[in-house]
Amino acid sequence: MCTDIIEQRNVALDQILAERRSYRVFTAEFPPDDEIRRILHAGLLAPFAAAAVGNSKDYFRRFFVIRNGSTNLNAIRHLVMNHVAVMAQELEHGMEKDPNLRKKAGMFFQRLSAIKAKGVVPGIGTAPFYIVVAERKGFPPVELQSLAHCMENMWLKATALELGFQLVSVTSQMSGNPEFCKILGITPGEWELMGCAVGYPTDELSPSIRPPVDDVTRWL
Ligand SMILES: Cc1cc2nc3c(=O)[nH]c(=O)nc-3n(C[C@H](O)[C@H](O)[C@H](O)COP(=O)(O)O)c2cc1C
Incomplete structure (x- = not known):
């Protein structure tokens, strides 16, 4: 394949990789x-x-x-919501007994509680x-x-x-x-x-921001 075509394909792929974001609205x-x-x-x-x-x-x-x-x-929405409530309750009981679990799962528990409170x-x-x-x-x-x-x-x-x-x-x-x-x-x-x-997302997000490759890579 000629170099120009390879370059074009890579420009397109790199753009899609950078533009891939989590849209939530x-x-x-x-x-x-x-x-x-x-x-x-x-x-x-x-x-x-x-x-x-x-x-x-x-x-x-x-x-x-x-x-x-x-x-x-x-x-499905009702089933998942009920499941979230049960998970939150079980995790809360588990965390009461186990301080290590409380440390590890605290943020996840907060997330489950927020979902439960919002009902969404x-x-x-x-x-x-x-x-x-x-x-x-x-x-x-x-x-x-x-x-x-x-x-x-x-x-x-x-x-x-x-x-x-x-x-x-x-x-x-x-x-x-x-x-x-x-x-x-x-x-x-x-x-x-x-x-x-x-x-369709309501707003466009900017491309992903990640550390430079060399900051997080060791060549061994
Ligand atoms: C294993 C895994 C599970 C994830 N679960 C969720 C999720 O349930 N809901 C959500 O909104 N994002 C979820 N994400 C998306 C991450 O939060 C997101 O990829 C990260 O914050 C980076 O943001 P970006 O996708 O916009 O680059 C998940 C990502 C991974 C890798």
Whole structure:
């Protein structure tokens, strides 16, 4: 490939990498379904742990696109909110008994408490689309890593389409919840989950600021 084309491809890729940001406020407008499909296709192109998931004919990665305002989204919102409340309560009990846990989990506990107090799970019901990705559990258990690759591909594609994207990591806590899994049509405990919100952002964020590579790298 000629050097000019390589350079152009890298300029475009570097720009998308730098512009990938966490958007947390969205307009109510729904992006076209076809753009959502393109984001899911990018997720399908992400690597997967071939040795862990084996060669079952039943494909090991699934996508669930849930529209804001739908009956399913409303049901999911309630289930996740209830789960957040239970997690907060359990964590509080755990922290009472264990000062080390209090130190480690204090910030996370505050976040759960804030979600509970507001009655809003960020990304669920706050964006046009809530998307759940499921990866079949295998051995060794590396599904969450696979899902992270999938999410990153989807995130970069959303960025290239000028759509906002927000990770909704509380989704992974729902993988064993029978009612949540029933809505998706999957067996609880068989799949690991991760979620994201997608829509048009209300404001544009500046590109990411990170330390210079040489400040955080040792060549050995
Ligand atoms: C494992 C993981 C989980 C995350 N979970 C959430 C989340 O649930 N909600 C959210 O708004 N952002 C979440 N984020 C996004 C980070 O907060 C964000 O990437 C970080 O603050 C850097 O900001 P940027 O994405 O705009 O560069 C998560 C990121 C990672 C890597």
